[in-house]
Amino acid sequence: MSKNGQAPKEKPKFAMYWAAACGGCEIAVLNIGEKILDVDANFDVVFWPVAMDAKYKDVEAMPDKSILLTLFNGGIRNEENEHMAKLLRQKSQILVAFGSCANEGCIPGLANLSSMQEVFNAAYESVSTENPQHIRPQFSYQVPEGMLTIPLFYPVLRTLDQVVDVDYFMPGCPPESHQIAAVIDLVIAVLHGEAELPPKGAVIGVGDSTVCEECQRARNIKKITKLVRIHEVAEVDPDLCLLEQGILCNGPATRSGCGARCPSVGAACIGCYGPAVGVVDYGARLMTAVASVIDSTEPDEIEAILDGIPDPAGTFYRFNLAHSLLHAARPAMEEVIG
Amino acid sequence: MNDQFEPVIIGFTCNWCSYRAADLAGTARIKYPPNIRLIRLMCSGRMDPTFVLKALAEGADGVMITGCHPGECHYLDQNYKALRRVLLLRRTIGQMGIEPGRVKLVWASAAEGVRLAQEIGHFVEEIRDMGPLNWPGRLAAAHVNGHGRDDRLMPADMMLEEVPA
Ligand code: SF4
Ligand code: SF4
Ligand code: FES
Numbered sequence: 001m002s003k004n005g006q007a008p009k010e011k012p013k014f015a016m017y018w019a020a021a022c023g024g025c026e027i028a029v030l031n032i033g034e035k036i037l038d039v040d041a042n043f044d045v046v047f048w049p050v051a052m053d054a055k056y057k058d059v060e061a062m063p064d065k066s067i068l069l070t071l072f073n074g075g076i077r078n079e080e081n082e083h084m085a086k087l088l089r090q091k092s093q094i095l096v097a098f099g100s101c102a103n104e105g106c107i108p109g110l111a112n113l114s115s116m117q118e119v120f121n122a123a124y125e126s127v128s129t130e131n132p133q134h135i136r137p138q139f140s141y142q143v144p145e146g147m148l149t150i151p152l153f154y155p156v157l158r159t160l161d162q163v164v165d166v167d168y169f170m171p172g173c174p175p176e177s178h179q180i181a182a183v184i185d186l187v188i189a190v191l192h193g194e195a196e197l198p199p200k201g202a203v204i205g206v207g208d209s210t211v212c213e214e215c216q217r218a219r220n221i222k223k224i225t226k227l228v229r230i231h232e233v234a235e236v237d238p239d240l241c242l243l244e245q246g247i248l249c250n251g252p253a254t255r256s257g258c259g260a261r262c263p264s265v266g267a268a269c270i271g272c273y274g275p276a277v278g279v280v281d282y283g284a285r286l287m288t289a290v291a292s293v294i295d296s297t298e299p300d301e302i303e304a305i306l307d308g309i310p311d312p313a314g315t316f317y318r319f320n321l322a323h324s325l326l327h328a329a330r331p332a333m334e335e336v337i338g
Numbered sequence: 339m340n341d342q343f344e345p346v347i348i349g350f351t352c353n354w355c356s357y358r359a360a361d362l363a364g365t366a367r368i369k370y371p372p373n374i375r376l377i378r379l380m381c382s383g384r385m386d387p388t389f390v391l392k393a394l395a396e397g398a399d400g401v402m403i404t405g406c407h408p409g410e411c412h413y414l415d416q417n418y419k420a421l422r423r424v425l426l427l428r429r430t431i432g433q434m435g436i437e438p439g440r441v442k443l444v445w446a447s448a449a450e451g452v453r454l455a456q457e458i459g460h461f462v463e464e465i466r467d468m469g470p471l472n473w474p475g476r477l478a479a480a481h482v483n484g485h486g487r488d489d490r491l492m493p494a495d496m497m498l499e500e501v502p503a
Contacts, residue, residue: 113433156480284387287430291422297408297415302422306429313433325388325395326473330435333480 012068012191014043015059016098017088018050019074019081020108020157025099026050028174029071035181042188043069059087067091069187071098071170075105075322076158080151089164094197096204100173102160104274104282105322107173109157112321112328113313116155156328168198170205173272173319176258179205203277207256210276211269215251215260217241223295227308230268242268243293248309250318253285271319281325283316345399345465347374349458350389352382354412355447356404362451370455371462374402381405382443383416387427390441394431397474400440400465404454407445417445437468 018026030036030051039045046067047054070092076082089095100106111119124131140149160166170183183205189195198204207214219241228246230236242249242263250271251263262269275282290309296302309315317324351357357378363370379385382405390401403424405417421443428438442461446454 156477158481281388281391283430284391284427287387287426288423291426292419294422297418297421299421299425302425306426309426309429311433312426312430316430325391326431326434326436327395327477328480329433330476333476334435 011042011044013046013066014039015045015047015067015070015088015092016050017047017070017072017074017084019072019084019102019160020077021074021099021101022107023050024174025071025073025101028099028172028177029180031177032181032184033177035184038188039184042191056084056087059091062091064090065093067093069094069096071096072160073099073102073174075101075108076154076160076163077108077111078151078153082154082163083151085160085163094167095160095164096168096170097160097166098170099175100171100272100274100319103169103171103323104320105157105159106272106319109159109320109322110314110318112157112332114329115331115334116153118331119153156332157322159323162322167200169201169203171203171255171272171274172205172257175205176261179257203255205257206273208277209256211251211254211256211258211260211263211273212241214256214258215241215263215269217263220244222293224290224293225295225305227305229308229310230266236266238266246308248290248315250286250315252289253279253282274319282320283313283324286316287312343466343470345373345462345470346397347400347402347458347462347465348393348398349374349376349402349404350379350382350385351376351404352384352406352411352417353378353380355406355410355450356382356445356454358448359404359446359450359454362448363455364451366451368452368455370458373462373465374458381411381413381416382420383411383413385420385423387423390427391431394436394440394471395473397472399468399471400442400461402442402444402458402461404444404446407447410447436471439464440468440471 016026016029045052046062047059070088072085072088072095074081076085097103101108105112120136124136125134137150139152140147172179186195190197212219218239222244224243224246226246227248230247233245233247237245247268249263249268251260251269253276254269254271255273255276257273260269271282275285279285294302294305296305351360360376382403385403393401403420405411405420408417411417424441424443428441431441432438444454444457
């Protein structure tokens, strides 16, 4: 873009932060290629732990609302995540929930199915963990020099908008690079007075339909008599809708924006772009869609077909559990209720 | 009697057979427990699992869906859709730690006011036995106790064993 040469003198400030996330969102941003130079040309990057050295106290010292744009990825799993969410909200004019974790909890949010005890067992005692002394992290520990503390772990993961006010929502696990690039172009155009920001609360970097709409596979009237997992199919028809082949595909409930990446290469959509427009509860929409296409009226036969979904909650809420109507399963809440 | 747990039950009835059944129970002065709040839909096929989840998430202890008998839905086969949705939904909420029996599907024809009243009565007792679901309370407690905890302690059974130096 030629206009990048005339960036304003005092460049607006940019920040990016990761809370309970995997780091993939950061990679996706770096993956926009030379477009990252536009970010550098137009913004003063003041805080971005993956890319530069800065301390939390540096952010605390910044004037309120002094950061123009903060991309926040990750869910709120512990005290530190919550502190940073509130701090960056206070310091930022525009706070974007960036990526599935910040929007809907994503894979870390699936821990809302389990008690804290189970989460710690999985992390510190599972078969893949070598921990002969059964060491567990302690939230506080007395040493001769004083009390050491680490951030408290919360029983239930929350999404960013369940903790602070969020201006824009950009889903995806991670958001597609071309969508990130388009959003960056838009923000830069706004800085140069050439475009306007979308209304507050908008979902950005997405399409306005479902993954099925973007999917090139042929669709007919769906009648499913058997649900199978993809590795159980001898030969997947490369041109026919996966759901029609009995392979559970989340396309009908999922927001478009990725270009139907997964079904286009023969894998079912697992829903990483989150709920389609107007969907209140992602899993409910998907359950509605799946139940509608099952071709049986006999309870026993229906149950047998449903046995083909070994993990319904994990399938219907893989990315969305923390933003679903129920938010968490009982064990995750039980432990603290006592 | 006063401190007995009174379940809150949301009922979704279809407009035709099953709402008429409930109506008939009313006009015939057949008593059924006041625990159920009926919401009329055009057809059980309109029952979106979202409605059920919203009811449970906002404090209902159970949800009953009623529709016309198989073969008698006024929109052909939509009640079979409702059946499949309920069976699938029950599996999912089971994994969320909610007894699948808190969601129940009942067929009733317009003439079955008495039977529907009995079904409601049974369901109220089943839910009473299961006890309160209290989803909003549970979630709020997880947030308050978890997010506002200041004792900085792990639950007792997660405490560190002394590590030999
Ligand atoms: S269900 Fe999946 S495979 Fe079928 S059209 Fe939708 S996205 Fe494509
Ligand atoms: S097809 Fe589905 S899972 Fe795959 S990238 Fe798109 S939204 Fe995500
Ligand atoms: S009209 Fe009664 S179930 Fe469809």
